[in-house]
Amino acid sequence: MPADTKTALLNSAERAARARGFDGFSYADLATDVGIRKASIHHHFPSKANLSVALMRRYAEAFETEILRIHEEKTSGGARLLALIDIYREALENGKSLCLCVSFSSSPESLPPEVIAQIRQFRAMLIGWLTKTFEAGQTDGSIAGVAHPELESAAALAVLEGAQLAARAEEDVVLFDMALKLLKGRLSG
Template sequence: MPVDTKTDVLNTADTMARGYGFDGFSYADLADSVGIRKASIHYHYPTKGDLSLALIGRYRHVFLDRLAQITARDTSASARLLAFLDLYRDALDGGRSLCLCVALSVTQGALPEATKSELARFHRDVAQWLETVFRLALSDGSIRAVTDPKAEAQAALAQVEGAQIMARAATDPTRFEAAIDTLRARAI
């Protein structure tokens, strides 16, 4: 089934934002990549702020769906944590890319308030999911040394997002692995 223009623009912008940063491409770059005129992009997304909001909104729903799939599939806290780490590892694409949430987070100054709010919702929702993982670990014992699930969740999210930035900056995925090793090693 062919992808409609609006979705094609969104897919291409997602790839460009992850690879170059949200400030690293223009509507002219996007139009050239999609093979349409800039006016067509403006028709669907009048401003780059509108595009950023559409990107993070879609990303948030897809990511939360993946977390729901992990919850349904994996019964232990450690399996859920390791699957979560895999999501961030996969998004790194060998050090060539970032998760969209990370790519947008590093350019927050250029984002409209609506996008910043949606990005904050994304981080809040992911941290809440991680908190449930660490709460489960208190009862199933599958993650070592859990003391404060809420604090653990905030630290884990910061750790994986920071690890992505380090690995992307060096185009070296081993930096991601080294940075998350303490999390991975706690899983039993």
């Protein structure tokens, strides 16, 4: 669809990676999906490692933009956290897909060190945002029972990612909802 082939390749690769993992799609799949020849992909992304870096960079940038937008749009910590939970739930697409970070985290041995560094940086950024969010929720009372914002954020991210993994494996979004129910029960505002 996009006039830009490179973007079309990134879109196709991201969809595939999130649904079937980084090892779960090939240049042949991409070529078929986008409508060019397999070898032509190498013109845009010389290697699959190269593609993975571009994929992760685009994803991290888009994600950061989105949570900064949430931070501006929503005023309470509780509302912000709920919005993030919704992002992870939507990314599941009824148990058929993961967010790219979880997908890539599932097969680190297939990724170049550069992507591992990107993943580390992405998670650190997200933990930072979450810590601010829990602090806000602690102050404004929109998240119940917060004593240690930093520990809460580490636990919350693990729940989000773990719940997504389980829900996708069993193709049942209820597993995600069950795992998040406790946290959501603490939110208001």
